[in-house]
Amino acid sequence: MHRAEVAREARSGLSLEEHDDAELVRRAQLGSAAAFERLVLRYGTRLHRYLRVELRHESDAHDALQESLTAAWHGLPALRRADRFWPWLAGIASNKAADVHRRRTRTADAERARESHDDDLRLETREALSALPAQFREVLLLRYLLGLSEEEAAAALGVRVGTVKSRCSRARRALLEELG
Amino acid sequence: MRKRSRDQQELVIRQLLDRLAAESADLSEAELRRAARLASSEGRSPEERPQPWRPLRLRWVAAATAALLLATALGFDVAERLTPEGSARSSYAGLGLGFLPSPGWTVVQAGVPGSSESTKAIAANVPLQPADPQQGLPLTALQAWPPWGIVIVASLSARGDPERDAAFPVRTLPLHFANATPVRTAGQPVLEYVLRAGVGGYNIDASVNFASEPTEEILGQAEDQIARLVVASAAVTIAVRPTIQGHSPIRVFGAVSSGKKDEQVTVQYKQCGLAPVQFRDEFEVTTEEGGGWSVETAVGANGVFRAVSRGETSNEVQVLKRVDVRLAPRPPRRYQVQVVERMSFWRKRVLIQRYDRRLGRWIVVKRLRLEHSGAPPGSAYVWSETDDFTLDVPKGANIRAVVPGDQARPCHVAGYSTLLRA
Numbered sequence: 001m002h003r004a005e006v007a008r009e010a011r012s013g014l015s016l017e018e019h020d021d022a023e024l025v026r027r028a029q030l031g032s033a034a035a036f037e038r039l040v041l042r043y044g045t046r047l048h049r050y051l052r053v054e055l056r057h058e059s060d061a062h063d064a065l066q067e068s069l070t071a072a073w074h075g076l077p078a079l080r081r082a083d084r085f086w087p088w089l090a091g092i093a094s095n096k097a098a099d100v101h102r103r104r105t106r107t108a109d110a111e112r113a114r115e116s117h118d119d120d121l122r123l124e125t126r127e128a129l130s131a132l133p134a135q136f137r138e139v140l141l142l143r144y145l146l147g148l149s150e151e152e153a154a155a156a157l158g159v160r161v162g163t164v165k166s167r168c169s170r171a172r173r174a175l176l177e178e179l180g
Numbered sequence: 181m182r183k184r185s186r187d188q189q190e191l192v193i194r195q196l197l198d199r200l201a202a203e204s205a206d207l208s209e210a211e212l213r214r215a216a217r218l219a220s221s222e223g224r225s226p227e228e229r230p231q232p233w234r235p236l237r238l239r240w241v242a243a244a245t246a247a248l249l250l251a252t253a254l255g256f257d258v259a260e261r262l263t264p265e266g267s268a269r270s271s272y273a274g275l276g277l278g279f280l281p282s283p284g285w286t287v288v289q290a291g292v293p294g295s296s297e298s299t300k301a302i303a304a305n306v307p308l309q310p311a312d313p314q315q316g317l318p319l320t321a322l323q324a325w326p327p328w329g330i331v332i333v334a335s336l337s338a339r340g341d342p343e344r345d346a347a348f349p350v351r352t353l354p355l356h357f358a359n360a361t362p363v364r365t366a367g368q369p370v371l372e373y374v375l376r377a378g379v380g381g382y383n384i385d386a387s388v389n390f391a392s393e394p395t396e397e398i399l400g401q402a403e404d405q406i407a408r409l410v411v412a413s414a415a416v417t418i419a420v421r422p423t424i425q426g427h428s429p430i431r432v433f434g435a436v437s438s439g440k441k442d443e444q445v446t447v448q449y450k451q452c453g454l455a456p457v458q459f460r461d462e463f464e465v466t467t468e469e470g471g472g473w474s475v476e477t478a479v480g481a482n483g484v485f486r487a488v489s490r491g492e493t494s495n496e497v498q499v500l501k502r503v504d505v506r507l508a509p510r511p512p513r514r515y516q517v518q519v520v521e522r523m524s525f526w527r528k529r530v531l532i533q534r535y536d537r538r539l540g541r542w543i544v545v546k547r548l549r550l551e552h553s554g555a556p557p558g559s560a561y562v563w564s565e566t567d568d569f570t571l572d573v574p575k576g577a578n579i580r581a582v583v584p585g586d587q588a589r590p591c592h593v594a595g596y597s598t599l600l601r602a
Contacts, residue, residue, distance in 0.1 A: 030363045031374045031385055033220040040216035041209060049201040058204060059502065059596050065207075067428065069219035074344070099428075122203060123601075125196045144190065145197040172189045179196075 025082035028073075036073060043086060044069075047093050050146050054097045054137070056126065064100055068093040084155060090146050091156035094138055101134065128178035136171035143168055205540075277336040277384070279303040280408040299336040303405050305329060306391075329391035330402050334409055336382050338419040339472040340433025344383070350439060350470045351377035354407035357399065360388060369393035375406065378470055381417045381435035384409070415492035416445060420485055424593060425501040429476050432463075436489050439471035445489045447475060452483040452498075452591035453523040459486065482522060482591055503588050503595025505530065507581040510568045515600075517581045518565045519550060521592070525564035526553035528587045532571065534602070535578040542580070545573055577602045 021042075027035035047068065051061040071092050079088055129137050142153045143164075150168070154161045207215070278301045279287040288302040302308070306329040325331075339345050351359065360373035370393065375386040386409070388402050418434040436443045444466060448459035462485075465473045473487075482501045487494040503525070506518045517532070519525045532546040550564040573579060581597040588594050 027363055027372075030361065030372075031376070031387065032363065032372070033217065036220050037213055037216040040212050040219075044212040044215065045206045048207050052204065053197065053200050057598050062207075063502075066215055066218060066422075069215055070422075073219040077347075121196075122200055125200050129200075140193065141197065144194045145201060169186075172186075172193060175193060176189060 020083075021085045022082040025076065025079065025085045029076050029079070029082070036076075039085065039089075040069060043089060046146055047089065050090070050141055051093055051097055053129070053145060054094075054141055055100055056130075060100050064093065064096045068096045071096070084152070087148055087152035087156040090142055090148060090152075091158070094142065094156060098134070098138075124179060128175055131178050132171060132174055135167055136174055139164060139167045140171045140175060277301045277334060277382070277409070277411055279332070279334075279405065280410060282405070282408060285405060301334045301336075301409070302331065303334075303408070304331040305401065305405075306331070325391045327392040328398060330394075330398065330405065331389045332386060332402070332405055332409075333389070334384055334386035336384055336411065338417040338433065339378055339381055339383050339435035339470060340417075340419065340474045341421075341431065342468065342472065342474060345378060345470060345472050348376045348378040348383040348385070351379060353379060353409070353411065355379075355384070355386070355409055357388070357403040357406050360386075360406075373402075378435075378439075378472075379411050381414065381437045381439070381471055382411055384411065414494060416487050416489040416494045418447075418485060418487040418494040418497055420497045420499055423497065423499055425482060425499055430481050430499060431474065431476050432485055433472065433474035434487050434494060435471040435473065436467055437471065441467055441469045441471075443467040443471065443473075443489060445473045445487050448486050448488060449481065450484045451522070459484075500591065500593050503583040503592045505581050505583045505595040505597045507532070507579065507597040507600055509600060514568045514570055515579075516566055516568050517548060517550065517597070518563060519583060519595075520561050520563050522560055522562065523591065524553045524562045525550050525583070525587075527551075528564065528583065530566065530587070531582045531584060532569075533580055533582055534571075534573045535580075535599075545571060545579070571602060573602045575602060 021039070024035045024039050024042075028039060044065070048061060048065050051064045051068075052058065055061050055064060068089070072089055075092070079085065081088075129140075132140070138157065139153060142148045142156055143150070148156060150161050150164050153168075154164045157164065277299045278289045279285070281287055284305055286302075286304050286306075286308050288308060289300070306325040339348070349359075355375060355377055357373070357375065359377070360375040362370040363372040363374060364370060371390050373388040375384075375388065377384045377386075386406065388406070390398065390402070394402065414437065416434060416436050418432065421431050421433075422428075432447055434445070436445065444464065446461050447463040447465065449462040450459045462477070463475045465475050467473045481499050484496045484498045486496045501521075504520050506520075508516050508518055510516050515532075517530050519528075519530075528550050530548050530550060531544050532548065533542040534545050535541075536543050546569065548566045548569060550566055552567075553562060553564040555562045571579065578599050579602050580599050583592075583595045585594040
């Protein structure tokens with residue numbers, strides 16, 4: 001391929017789409033807003049779903065997503081392993097969600113606990129998740145909703161892989177017991 | 181056996197969580213783009229930390245660095261002769277950020293002139309396409325540009341955030357391409373350079389894009405164009421982050437154009453919706469090296485900030501808040517809407533909506549007014565609430581209360597309660 005064509009492709013939006021995470025992260029670290037936007041398009045939907053389930057409130061989820069992205073933009077230069085962007089971003093979102101939980105009053109939590117949903121199964125799942133300790137809920141969502149591996153979840157939570165394994169195992173049992 | 185049991189458990193949990201996540205609509209691509217742009221518009225991150233050592237790339241990096249040094253050195257020599265020293269500073273007062281016009285170059289300015297944030301300027305020696313966004317990289321133009329094409333995108337934001345300012349060394353105009361950092365892509369020539377500078381109370385973040393590996397002549401052209409970047413700086417600037425208040429503290433920051441340390445800056449604040457409406461002095465701060473200043477204020481601000489230094493006043497920045505609205509059940513089968521804010525929402529209209537699964541959208545089922553209002557003694561907050569009411573909605577329907585934007589303005593943005601099941 002002619003060098004100019006390579007260059008043209010490299011500069012086009014299509015090319016950005018084709019870049020792997022690590023390349024996009026490197027560009028975003030140097031200040032490329034277009035590369036950051038591409039990363040957000042790649043992971044934003046999953047992240048928003050996670051925050052929606054974790055926070056049980058659309059507006060809070062939206063705010064937490066925005067806060068997570070802003071924190072990610074500012075924190076990107078400090079990310080040493082560009083290939084671990086997704087678990088790193090999930091970890092930021094997890095921390096932001098924990099912040100929102102801490103800020104909420106007990107009354108507000110009680111109100112949210114009474115939230116309702118389209119069918120009984122969803123309601124039961126949501127209530128069962130709410131009943132779990134935060135650490136269990138967090139690890140379940142990272143592993144099974146966001147699809148992180150045990151190693152990635154450990155990196156996101158800042159704990160050892162063994163801790164993720166044991167928490168995950170106990171969380172699975174606890175959730176299924178809650179669901180009867 | 182045990183593994184099979186675990187696999188089954190995982191499958192069940194995945195299905196349950198997926199079902200839960202599918203409960204409401206995902207964000208659209210446009211919404212995600214907006215969120216990304218909002219995040220990145222708050223200024224670029226600090227300097228990149230050193231990358232881990234990769235021996236296999238050593239030779240390549242060394243060769244590229246040597247080539248770059250040689251090429252840029254030659255390019256700058258040409259540019260120094262072509263560009264008169266200091267020519268870029270004085271002509272365009274009141275412009276904010278922009279490129280001086282020159283033959284063969286298209287220059288565009290986007291954003292609000294004089295505003296401290298979201299001001300962008302683009303210079304290109306190739307035609308820009310109408311479809312290109314004014315606030316981003318002109319991708320449509322870049323997809324069809326010739327090998328000699330150069331596109332420079334520069335953005336301007338206020339100084340004052342010490343962490344961020346560290347990445348923007350104080351420089352004077354005209355800027356020089358020699359200070360740019362190459363954006364390296366493994367196995368490809370360097371096609372993008374990033375140049376950062378703190379100038380006159382602002383941080384300039386410029387991205388220089390080449391269609392192909394730049395020759396000396398092309399580097400010279402880029403240097404010439406970079407030197408045509410002008411900044412009309414306000415005596416004192418201000419920016420606030422975030423401008424729609426969440427739960428985190430608000431950072432108010434800015435800079436003085438003199439760039440001097442220990443200058444006195446007064447941050448003034450005008451609470452929205454409350455009398456008196458005059459600005460009052462809120463903080464006294466002194467500038468750091470480079471002229472930046474910064475202060476953090478607790479959650480609760482909901483009004484307009486401005487900064488005053490040596491008799492000069494900055495632009496004004498408004499901070500808005502989402503209305504805190506709650507839909508409270510009043511058993512049996514009655515509800516009440518409550519709003520708690522720093523101002524009264526008495527006689528404001530609220531909507532009760534239910535989610536129609538068949539139509540896939542929210543439908544207004546009742547319009548109410550917040551008929552009662554009051555404040556506990558000594559409290560800064562005012563509660564406003566409706567009478568108790570009943571709802572004629574199917575059992576099990578999702579309902580919520582909404583304070584629409586027209587009722588929330590001018591001090592707030594629309595607010596939504598948590599969902600309840602009827």
